[in-house]
Amino acid sequence: MSEPPLKTALEKPPGYKNTNSPVVQPGFRPRPRKPFPPPSFRPEKRKNRCCRVCCCCFCFFLLFLFLLIIICGAVFYLWFDPKLPGFHIQSFRISRFKVTKKLDGTYIDTATTTRLEVKNPNGKMTHYYGEMEVDVSIGEGGDETGLGTTTVAEFTLGEQNTTSLKVETKASNKLVVDEVGSRLLSRYRRRTLPVNMEARTKVGLGVAGLKIGVVGVTVKCDGITMKQLDGGDMPKCIIIVLKW
Numbered sequence: 001m002s003e004p005p006l007k008t009a010l011e012k013p014p015g016y017k018n019t020n021s022p023v024v025q026p027g028f029r030p031r032p033r034k035p036f037p038p039p040s041f042r043p044e045k046r047k048n049r050c051c052r053v054c055c056c057c058f059c060f061f062l063l064f065l066f067l068l069i070i071i072c073g074a075v076f077y078l079w080f081d082p083k084l085p086g087f088h089i090q091s092f093r094i095s096r097f098k099v100t101k102k103l104d105g106t107y108i109d110t111a112t113t114t115r116l117e118v119k120n121p122n123g124k125m126t127h128y129y130g131e132m133e134v135d136v137s138i139g140e141g142g143d144e145t146g147l148g149t150t151t152v153a154e155f156t157l158g159e160q161n162t163t164s165l166k167v168e169t170k171a172s173n174k175l176v177v178d179e180v181g182s183r184l185l186s187r188y189r190r191r192t193l194p195v196n197m198e199a200r201t202k203v204g205l206g207v208a209g210l211k212i213g214v215v216g217v218t219v220k221c222d223g224i225t226m227k228q229l230d231g232g233d234m235p236k237c238i239i240i241v242l243k244w
Contacts, residue, residue: 087237090115099185106181114167120157126206127157137196191227
C-alpha cells in the first residue's frame with residue numbers, strides 16, 4: 001500500500017497578524033492580585049465600635065435610672081416625712097389562771113385579754129394592715145410559757161389616727177415543769193409576772209388613695225410586768241421590718 005502524501009505547512013506572509021491571539025503590549029506586565037485573608041483574620045472594627053457604643057449607652061441609662069430613683073426617694077421623704085407606726089400594750093387581763101399539780105405533771109389553765117394600741121403618726125399617709133397573727137406568753141427566760149395564738153382581722157388606719165385591738169387567747173391543760181408552774185403562780189399573785197406579745201403582719205402605705213408597696217412587719221413587746229400595766233405604764237414595742 002502506498003502512504004498518503006504529507007501536507008506541508010504554509011508559510012505566513014510578512015506582516016501577518018493572528019486576530020485570535022491576545023494582544024500583549026510590549027513592556028506591560030499585569031499587577032498581581034493581593035490575596036484576601038480568611039474571614040477569621042479580617043478586622044471587624046465596625047462591629048466592635050457598635051458594641052462599645054451600646055455598652056456606653058446602657059451604662060449611662062443605668063446611671064440615669066439610679067440617680068432618678070435617688071431623687072424621687074429624696075423628694076418623697078422630704079414631702080411626706082414617713083414615720084413607722086407605734087405599738088403599745090395598753091392593758092393585760094388574766095380572767096383565769098389555774099395551776100394544777102397531778103401525778104403525771106403540772107398543768108396550767110389560762111384565759112387572757114390583751115389590748116394592743118396601734119398608732120399612725122403620719123399626717124399624709126394611710127396604713128393598711130393585713131391579717132395579724134399574735135402570740136401571747138408569760139414569764140421570762142426558761143420560765144416563758146405560751147398562752148396561745150390568735151388572729152386579728154385586717155384593718156385600715158387613717159392619717160394621724162389611733163386604734164385599739166382586742167387580743168384574746170386561751171390555754172387549757174398546758175403541761176409545764178413543776179418548778180416553772182410554781183414560779184409563775186407566785187409571780188402572778190405578786191403582779192410581777194412578765195407579759196410578752198409578738199405580732200406578725202403586713203403593712204402597706206396609702207398616698208392620695210393609692211397603695212404603695214407592702215412589707216412584712218414583726219412587733220415584739222417583751223418583759224412588761226402586770227404591775228407596770230396596772231400603773232398605766234405603756235412601754236413602746238419594738239418593730240422589725242422585712243422579717244417574717
